[in-house]
Amino acid sequence: MADTFTGWLRERSEPDWTAVITHPFTRALFDGLVPTESMRSYLVQDYQFVDDFLALLGSALAKADRYASRLAIAGSIAVVTSEENTYFQRAFDALGVGEADRISPRLHDATVTFRELMNDTNARGSYAEVLTVLVVAEWSYLEWAVRAPATLPENFVHAEWITLHNNPEFRRWVDWLCGELDRVGADLDERDRARCLRLFQEATRCERDFFDAHWSG
Numbered sequence: 530m531a532d533t534f535t536g537w538l539r540e541r542s543e544p545d546w547t548a549v550i551t552h553p554f555t556r557a558l559f560d561g562l563v564p565t566e567s568m569r570s571y572l573v574q575d576y577q578f579v580d581d582f583l584a585l586l587g588s589a590l591a592k593a594d595r596y597a598s599r600l601a602i603a604g605s606i607a608v609v610t611s612e613e614n615t616y617f618q619r620a621f622d623a624l625g626v627g628e629a630d631r632i633s634p635r636l637h638d639a640t641v642t643f644r645e646l647m648n649d650t651n652a653r654g655s656y657a658e659v660l661t662v663l664v665v666a667e668w669s670y671l672e673w674a675v676r677a678p679a680t681l682p683e684n685f686v687h688a689e690w691i692t693l694h695n696n697p698e699f700r701r702w703v704d705w706l707c708g709e710l711d712r713v714g715a716d717l718d719e720r721d722r723a724r725c726l727r728l729f730q731e732a733t734r735c736e737r738d739f740f741d742a743h744w745s746g
């Protein structure tokens with residue numbers, strides 16, 4: 530039985546949670562064996578995900594109940610808009626992704642559904658609800674990435690996608706994010722806790738569908 534709010538949310542989001550963090554796409558990534566076309570389409574779609582994800586971070590920044598929280602969220606915004614954005618541009622160059630696919634590619638259903646969830650939460654969600662979607666996106670990515678072996682694939686497109694999600698700074702951010710949702714969650718009534726649970730489950734499903742959309746193995 531989980532003793533934190535985030536642990537409780539996660540426990541109730543199985544089997545999707547485990548399906549995400551052990552997804553065959555990630556296991557192939559560890560071996561550098563994601564086919565180039567799958568990696569290309571995954572990153573092209575993920576760049577569109579990141580656009581709304583960044584807006585959701587902005588929503589968290591605006592809705593946070595204290596300055597210290599805004600500072601922590603601003604730190605993550607800085608990473609998404611610098612190291613992560615630079616990675617996407619270098620990966621797109623390496624994969625030969627043209628301008629149109631960087632800016633407005635045809636979206637997969639999985640991308641559309643995930644973007645809608647983030648946009649709705651951005652527009653109507655409480656701080657706790659915004660944190661819930663952020664926690665799923667970041668915690669699940671940390672959890673698959675920490676499963677990587679010590680020896681990384683040679684291709685930087687694969688290797689850096691792993692290290693962007695398991696480096697010490699990212700671990701600290703995810704720890705903070707989970708702790709923040711635990712803190713805010715402690716004051717929620719049963720109805721609001723149930724809303725967070727529904728969102729956590731929906732977001733976890735979106736993560737699973739997102740990987741599935743780029744994996745046919």
Ligand SMILES: Cc1ncc(CN)c(N)n1
Pocket residue numbers: 575578579582666667670736739
């Ligand atoms: C679909 C998805 N989920 C989560 C992450 C990690 N920010 C990501 N880049 N893409």
